Amino acid sequence: MGFIINVAYFAAAVLFIVGLKQMASPVTARRGIVWAGWGMVIATVVTFLHPEVRGFINYLLIILGIGIGGGLAWYTGKRVAMTDMPQMIALYNGMGGGAAAGIGIVALMGSYELSWTIQFIAVLGVIIGAVAFSGSLIAFAKLQGLITKSLRFDMQQKINLGVLGATVLLGIIISFSGAQVNGALLTVFLLLALAFGILMTLPIGGADMPVVISLYNALTGLAVGLKGLVLDNAALMIAGIVVGAAGTLLTQLMAKAMNRPISNVLFSHFGETSGGDQSEVTGTMKEIEASDAGVMMAFADKVIIVPGYGMAVAQAQHKIWELTQLLQERGVTVKFAIHPVAGRMPGHMNVLLAEAGVPYDIIYDLDEINSEFKTADVAIVIGANDVVNPVARSNPESPIYGMPILNADQAKNVIVIKRGKGAGFSGVENHLFFADNTRMLYGDGQKAASELISSIKEIG
């Protein structure tokens, strides 16, 4: 029996790695998740034969648990809107972290004979898993709008450090306290680790959440890998550590795309130290009617659309795709320019556009498209703000200075579709809106897009 189980776990590990590899390219991505899914099915089914799994009640609870957890996740996962995807990922990830911590707790409750090294690794896994669990729940609550304030108080970092120190200290005591760990000690230890995850995540602002979620994803992977060592299970070790490493890289890539070093995300707060952008804005905002904007686009050779999260909130992506098709029929080249942080996490905007039916090969990222704005007749900015603010290039005083931006200002004409006149997420005035070649089209994204469509249709 042991042989079959090992073969199955090996096959699962291979399927996971190949699946992950395929997920890294848009052409094969769909197949990748299906392969990884089969890996999971094989590993799960064969575990029912595991020699360490025994007892009628135990089997019953396993099946019941899979039914409850799997059923709830299936139901919520099928129903969640694409705009809410980031927080759902956070939630599912947190559950994985909690599960890893749970394994560690069970092992430390004396169900296994552990050497002190393994016991220490189990303790480490509990800390990491518990932090990923409670931290992810806070991240979920923040993105879902359940927590709107970023809690900050004096001495915060020192208190957090104190909690972490106490957790680690207790962990070390537990590691050396032999197979029968005191239950109360274990409970306090778990609660402290959970508290640290909460305290660490509370002060982090909503804009930085994607990086944090990605970090917790990597941490859960690491915790799972450590549990593999405790349980002597190679499938857990390999899959966990592969995700731990891939997640770490992904976190770095995201942080880089947002021009926010990871240490800044975790230990400082966006906009807190900036004295505000005091530079004078020259020029005025100039309004345009939808009919005029429609004409401008209809007779252009090349149009670049810059969508932001505002577009998704207004549910305008379907209208924008309709507009795109209309322009394409007239022979206009239309391209989408996606800033790495458009949407709520890198790649989120692509998902939202894909949902509307926009093919991925007319969607370009920052490096690919930035040189093309010079040759574009019209750049349409819809629901985006900070990511097209030229201040990031020109003004070292500005809090967003240095952030890579889309050079929409270099297009011959810029049309900004915007609800009102306010500043962006960072609170910085956008100089693009005041530029000579920029026209503002005020209104709800979906309504504005509809008006553009009808005005182009009228031209015939």
Add this chain to the structure above:
Amino acid sequence: MIEGFVALYIFMLAAFTGYEVISKVPVILHTPLMSGSNFIHGIVLVGTMVALGHAETTAQMWVGFIAVILAAGNAVGGYVVTERMLEMFKSSKGAK
């Protein structure tokens, strides 16, 4: 039993694999890929099953039971949302 140093080798090789596999991923796939890797650590389900299957006292069973629920949520939820996202990626040429 996986001996200490063998475990260390597995960890090292797995870490390099994870790093290499996604080192050239385009930004458009960051969100689905994060979701996909989130699904893969759902393998923790296997661990929770063993832990619960092995549990003897009532307290161990309770913790194990909660862990299985959480792990199943991780695996199933991770799969469903990743698959839904990737399903939508289409090329304009109409090919898959």
